[in-house]
Each structure stands twice: as C-alpha cells, then as structure tokens.
Amino acid sequence: MAVYTDVSPAELGTFLSGYDIGTLTSFHGIAEGVENSNFLVQTTTGSYILTLYEKRVKTGDLPFFIGLMQHLAARGLSCPQPVAARSGAMLAQIADRPAAMVTFLPGVSVRRPTAQHCAELGHGLAQLHLAGADFPMRRANALSVAGWRPLFEAAGSQADDVAPGLAATIAEELGRLEASWPADLPSGVIHADLFPDNAFFLDDRLSGIIDFYFACTDFLAYDVAVCLNAWCFEADGAYNVTKGRALLAGYEALRPLSPAEKAALPRLARGAALRFLLTRLVDWLNVPEGALVRPKDPLEYLRKLRFHRAVDSAQDYGLVA
Ligand SMILES: Nc1ncnc2c1ncn2[C@@H]1O[C@H](COP(=O)(O)OP(=O)(O)O)[C@@H](O)[C@H]1O
Numbered sequence: 188m189a190v191y192t193d194v195s196p197a198e199l200g201t202f203l204s205g206y207d208i209g210t211l212t213s214f215h216g217i218a219e220g221v222e223n224s225n226f227l228v229q230t231t232t233g234s235y236i237l238t239l240y241e242k243r244v245k246t247g248d249l250p251f252f253i254g255l256m257q258h259l260a261a262r263g264l265s266c267p268q269p270v271a272a273r274s275g276a277m278l279a280q281i282a283d284r285p286a287a288m289v290t291f292l293p294g295v296s297v298r299r300p301t302a303q304h305c306a307e308l309g310h311g312l313a314q315l316h317l318a319g320a321d322f323p324m325r326r327a328n329a330l331s332v333a334g335w336r337p338l339f340e341a342a343g344s345q346a347d348d349v350a351p352g353l354a355a356t357i358a359e360e361l362g363r364l365e366a367s368w369p370a371d372l373p374s375g376v377i378h379a380d381l382f383p384d385n386a387f388f389l390d391d392r393l394s395g396i397i398d399f400y401f402a403c404t405d406f407l408a409y410d411v412a413v414c415l416n417a418w419c420f421e422a423d424g425a426y427n428v429t430k431g432r433a434l435l436a437g438y439e440a441l442r443p444l445s446p447a448e449k450a451a452l453p454r455l456a457r458g459a460a461l462r463f464l465l466t467r468l469v470d471w472l473n474v475p476e477g478a479l480v481r482p483k484d485p486l487e488y489l490r491k492l493r494f495h496r497a498v499d500s501a502q503d504y505g506l507v508a
C-alpha cells in the first residue's frame with residue numbers, strides 16, 4: 188500500500204466507535220503497495236487493516252471485492268475477511284473516502300521467491316480459482332485488452348522520455364495483441380495482481396493471499412500468466428524456468444490447464460507484461476504530490492515483454508507437455 192489520504196487519530200477513534208473491535212491503541216500508514224491507502228490499526232482486541240479506496244477503485248465495484256473475500260474465506264482460502272460495523276455494514280466512509288476494515292493476516296511476503304514459493308503460489312492460485320467457481324457476482328476486467336489502448340493514450344506521448352523507442356514498441360505490441368487476444372478460454376474469478384507482495388508465507392508455506400482490488404471475471408489462464416511474470420523472473424531480468432515449472436506444476440496439481448489454455452499461454456503472458464508496463468508507466472508519470480508511494484519501474488515489464496516475444500510455446504515457461 189501507499190498512503191494518499193491521511194487519517195487523524197481523532198477521526199480514526201470516532202470511526203472505530205462504530206465497530207465492536209475495541210478501542211484504538213496505535214495505527215500507522217503502510218508504505219508498501221501503490222493503489223489504495225492502507226493503515227495498520229491496533230486496538231485492544233488485535234490488529235486490523237483499514238483500506239481507503241483510491242483512484243482506480245470504483246465505489247460500485249466494492250460489493251464485488253467485499254463479497255469475494257467473504258466467499259473465498261468461507262471456502263477455506265486464507266484471505267482477509269471484511270469486518271462488519273455494528274450496523275452490519277462492511278463498507279464505510281472515512282476522510283471522505285470509501286473504506287473497509289479487514290482482518291490482519293499473519294505471515295511475510297518474500298522479495299526473492301524460491302522455486303518452493305512458486306510451487307506453493309501456483310497451488311494457492313488454483314485453489315483460489317476453484318474456490319471462486321461458484322461466486323455469483325461478475326466484474327469485467329477493466330485492465331484487459333480493451334483497457335490497454337486508453338492507458339497508452341494517456342501516457343504514450345511521454346513514453347519516450349522514460350526509454351527511447353518505448354512508444355513505438357508499445358504501439359506495435361498493442362496492435363498485435365488486440366488482433367490476436369483469445370476469445371474463448373475457461374473463465375472465472377481471477378485475482379489479477381497476485382504479485383509476491385500480495386502473498387504471505389509462514390515457514391515457506393503459503394499462508395495467505397491479500398489485495399483483491401483488481402479481482403475480476405476473466406480467463407483463468409491469464410491469472411497464471413500474471414503470476415509467471417511476477418514470480419519467475421530474476422532481478423537481472425532472466426526467466427527462471429525452474430521457478431516456472433514449479434509454479435505451473437503447483438497449479439496443475441489442482442487444476443490442469445486445457446490444451447487451449449496451454450496454447451494461449453505465450454500470448455497471455457505478453458498481454459500480462461504489457462498490462463503492467465502500461466499501468467506502471469501511467470503511475471510513473473503521475474505521482475501525486477505529497478503521496479507516500481514508491482512507483483514501480485515500468486521498464487522491468489518492458490524487459491519481460493521482450494522475453495515473451497521470443498517464446499515459442501508454453502514449454503518455454505516450464506510447462507511439462
Ligand atoms: N489483511 C492484511 N493482513 C496483513 N497485512 C496486510 C493486509 N492487507 C494489507 N497488508 C499490508 O499492506 C500492504 C499493502 O496492501 P495492499 O492490499 O497490497 O495494497 P495495494 O492495494 O495498494 O496494493 C501489504 O503489502 C501488507 O504489508
């Protein structure tokens with residue numbers, strides 16, 4: 188998280204009086220993350236996370252996110268659970284922002300995932316997909332292929348200031364993906380942002396998944412592609428096929444990919460790389476003044492995109508045929 192909106196102790200104290208979770212003992216803003224404002228709130232009954240929803244989160248989508256976390260938790264997935272106010276409401280308002288209080292999950296995120304972490308993550312992702320299969324609400328993925336051109340239009344004119352030639356690379360890739368994006372693959376609830384900072388581990392076992400605010404209804408294999416991008420590249424930009432193999436094997440142990448999903452994986456991985464390149468580029472060029480946030484490097488995803496452009500088949504990611 189980041190902190191875009193400040194909350195005063197008095198405001199938070201008043202806010203907490205609407206909940207049955209004790210009285211405030213301490214709180215602080217959390218610097219990690221880039222989307223919403225998050226606070227670690229400690230009360231006389233324990234620790235909680237207060238999230239204030241910022242620019243990319245539409246208020247109309249909040250019931251989907253809240254309902255999804257409740258649904259997944261009820262099916263045994265370890266994820267934050269929304270805490271109801273005394274009125275029964277899961278959503279509230281503080282500092283003029285929509286907000287929710289959720290349970291605090293123990294565990295730590297890993298900066299340099301090992302193959303073991305990747306295997307655990309793949310398994311957890313498949314568990315999430317299976318647990319979400321009967322979730323009744325739908326939410327279109329606003330950041331799928333149709334959402335990429337508007338992002339490019341917002342940032343494209345400054346892209347070459349970030350890296351010479353970047354605008355042309357994005358334009359070419361966007362055109363290709365718009366023309367070839369799969370139309371019909373198994374769909375359902377996806378997390379859509381399951382990066383290492385959104386997965387917690389205890390003793391190298393996956394202990395929880397957080398940050399469901401990009402979750403939506405889309406191709407399940409696209410979520411796998413997002414994770415290959417986020418978990419299986421080394422800091423020097425090299426793809427680690429051992430980690431990819433572990434992630435895919437962990438996933439397929441619970442939910443085997445169909446032949447069509449396997450064939451589509453390289454395109455989905457290119458699309459996932461372009462999606463994060465574009466959102467990072469927009470964020471890089473638009474850091475709000477005074478915000479506690481560390482924008483993420485868009486060029487990391489340019490390097491990943493270049494790797495995917497040279498991939499022939501899902502076997503290159505470590506998929507065992
Ligand atoms: N339920 C939770 N339990 C424990 N820590 C959490 C929880 N939710 C968020 N955090 C902490 O806050 C950080 C940012 O949260 P996140 O949901 O990823 O924000 P963003 O929506 O900006 O990505 C996480 O990296 C984690 O450290």
Ligand SMILES: N[C@@H](CCOP(=O)(O)O)C(=O)O
Nearest residue numbers: 220221222382398463467483
């Ligand atoms: N994971 C995205 C940005 C959103 O990150 P989060 O920290 O809010 O989960 C990226 O790396 O570009």
